[in-house]
Amino acid sequence: METFSSIECFVRSAEVGSFAEAARRLSLTPAAVGKSVAKLEARLGVRLFQRSTRRLTLTEAGQLFLGEVSGSLHTIQNAVANLASAGGQPAGTLKVSMGTVFGCLYIVPMLAEFLRRFPAINPDWHFDNRQVDLIGQGFDAAIGGGFELPPGVVARKLSPAHRVLVASTDYLAARAPIIEPEDLKLHDGILIRSPQTGRVRSWQLTHRNQQHSPLTLKARMTMSDSEAACITASQGLGVALVSMPFASGYLELGRLQRVLPDWYIDDGYTSIYYAEHKLLPGKTRAFVDFIIEQFAERGLKQRFSAV
Template identity: 65%
Template structure:
């Protein structure tokens, strides 16, 4: 059943096999056994494509949610000595994960030793359900069907520069002064484009970011490191900006202005019976954010 659902989501046996850690032949044989047992063809196969039949579409609609619940029940039943157990597959941004999540690993595993972390550090949004992730951390993601978000903190972005960048230059006092300065922009890993963000202030006035595009980067931590060299002004999220601001290698430009990127959230499957390993991870992260006041620290105000 799992081979069928993952093959339908992926559109190929080979991609489903990669996600399941199986061979393509094994996935194909499992789907063939399911079809034989049901007495119907679920897929139309060709050398180039794998598409669902009408019966396959109907069957997928009926079984997908049930499969998730069954997997959660199996995971919970298999927990070691009544403790949460199993592989915990989580996606998170590279810089954010290394700075804020990796330090949680030792105390988390001390409390839940039967959980085996499988953490993926990537700035791209993942398909939580289709790619088999238990959870993902990020901001500004579209919420797909079957996924819920637990808000952790605001996803604010701020303008940063090295103090030396303004030697021989006028420090901007309003957004209209930015058009004479160099910008270090972040390229979206999803679209490959530089997103046009509006700046806003406490009065909710909005103005465009008019920095000259001096360079673009795909990683916010790299943008901050380049800004340290005095090469321009970076627009990055507060979690990425905070370490550089604390060590005073970067300062905020126009501190009364920021970009509102929505919320930094923890994403996981929307199901009544959440696997114990996922439930305790969600609770642990939420409690950590509360104890360390990260929602306030990540705010641009």
């Protein structure tokens, strides 16, 4: 068991490049983690890390050993967690990342039903519009769109990630009509900055019949959040380009209306992401299956589609 603990200390330290950060995630002291790894090195007769004051670097032997043991470690940990589940039911802390407003609007309202089914699971939910390092930061799952898929992570599609143009009735009544995409040149744009890059992306509009046209809307102002852009557009301040999950509520209440309703931007899919394991922890499997079920039952796939 001591060797297993040492291997866990080694793998966590290799993942984050620091005894101190590994210790924080394992609820140990940095000295204890360093001592445990040193014992493992002595037992194996090889040095696994090159140590410096700034960072740990794997030796060639360390890289080989990590490749051999990391997958098996995760499988064993997941097997132990599943067997230790309360009464055979999924249990444990469920660490999930999701966008702030999206999570509050659509995922948090599912929480009561989730906990009714799985009372032994303790949610640890993080709200952030940036992509997280799912494995390195110890997340069980993440929900979002437009993320790069790193090695060891899989994605299950939940809904289209469509963006649409919206404006208030007052704004549209007071300005030049928008009949074709090129008419957007004459209007004030409310555009979204990418939370990953801080830049305003260049977009291509897609017609229902699959024609394409560049988005010529010029930025009058920029926001870092679609909900903020919807609030701004509802004040009659311009045409906003926003994600459908945020626009849908305003459209249903009549606070905003679609501009060029036959056109939209296809930004891929909103998905649920989780680490790929031969034996997925019961809590993670329960959450993934539950979210997919709820998106279907609540009609969110259709609601988030612009076509």
